[in-house]
Amino acid sequence: MLDSAFRQWLDANAEAIDQGQCDPHQVLAHIAESQLLRAGVAAELGGSGGEVSDGVEAIAAIANRSLAAAFVCWGQRAFIEYLLQSPNQALRERLLPSLLKGELAGATGLSNAMKFLSGIEALQVRGRPQAEGWALEGRLHWVTNLRKCGFVVAAAIECDAGGAPFVLAIPSDAKGLERSDDLQLMGLQSSNTAALAFHQVELARDWLLHENAREFLPRVRPAFLALQCGMAIGLARRSLSEVQEHLNGRGSFLEEARQVLHERLENTVGELKQGLHEGRFLAQPAALFKLRITLAECAADAVQLELQASGGKAYLNAYGEGFARRWRESAFVPIVTPSLVQLRAELHRQAASA
Known part of the structure; x- marks a missing residue:
């Protein structure tokens, strides 16, 4: 989903983006140039067509290489979604072109x-x-x-x-x-x-x-949360691919664990996409909350599995820079609003009142 030039730029700058040594203006500019902001936006509005789930995959593709860049993309794409679902057509026509081009930042x-x-x-x-x-x-x-x-x-x-x-x-x-x-x-x-x-x-x-x-927020919440899930999906996929590379075809309990986690991750992604397509999360937000929690857990488990597969190498600066960044990124996934604590509290409240 990422063109080769954007992949190379992210790989070369992932650490700098994470540590604030990259001009933030460049981050959004490169995302916009990649055309990924147009995923899930109707062609007649300047997008590339598709559904919100295509936007989720776009964010996941970026998070595979830089969660910080994916976080920026999520903010921009979520604001675009608000415009798409707003009845204010004049505002949409005024702002959407510059947002899709990355000339204006949406927060x-x-x-x-x-x-x-x-x-x-x-x-x-x-x-x-x-x-x-x-x-x-x-x-x-x-x-x-x-x-x-x-x-x-x-x-x-x-x-x-x-x-x-x-x-x-x-x-x-x-x-x-x-x-x-x-x-x-x-x-x-x-x-x-x-x-x-x-x-x-x-x-x-x-x-x-x-x-x-009170009408608008429940309507945009499925896209808000699903696009957010793209960050966890991309991070989990990257760590699982790192595990596979470390094991290099060696059969072990770690490979079995990787396969189980991979299956759990992709099954959950499939449930997320199906729920978005069917519009199920509008009436059943709790189902989306549970998927968001599961995907965050998949990301945390994948990073831990990467640590076990790489061993002591992961703790050496010369080898473990990418892993250390992914470990920090995995610590962010549970706390981005709504946090896992907030989601679990809401599920508990709903269960108690049922």
Whole structure:
């Protein structure tokens, strides 16, 4: 799915991207140039056609070589999905071409909103109605793909006047919007991940993605989570391929374990794609939560199996650089919002109320 030039660039720069030694602007530019952002977007809208599951595979292909780059792709592709599912056609026509080309960065600021949907936390941005729109106050603590040369971020807004919360697209040049310095992460540093503060940010109604967050969020949640799953899928596949290379055809209990884990991974991927195709996760979000948990566990198990297959080599800087990065990447997969703890808590809550 990756062209050879993009594969070579990712392989040459994976460590630099992870450690913040690569210009984040280049990351999105290369992703866009690869045309992977167009996967699952209708041809008449500038995409390459297909379904959301094609977008999942695009992100998995990138995560196979760099989870940080896949994280950027997820943020961009998730925002594109919000536009595709928004009733605001004028906004879609205005923003989509530059997003698909990577000229504008799209940031999915809806992690807080997804937790709000499950009753985990309150919305962190409030909007006071004005004649032409709203004045926004609040903070988003962790948002990825906030490219310094220009971005647009999605956020769910609590309405001070009462009524349903709504979802806005907020451009980086809006007066009163303040971007923090990049967060100092253990890895995934060239991802333009920062916090946003809203100080009386005035925004007009033409930036409205949806007037009712409680309707819109459940509608986009399957794509939001499934595209996120692409990161775990790509990482797990890469570690399993490393295991196979280390074993080099030697039959052992490790090879049996690799085959079992490979089968579990691909069966789960198949369930994910089928559920997306059938639209099953709209009515059964718990089924998607369980798949997300399973895929995260597959990624963690695959990295551990890679460690066992490579042995002490993995702990030597000269040999284990790629493994050390994948180990850090596997530590991120369970905590990206919604975290596995949050998903399990929601499943427990649903089971208790059944």
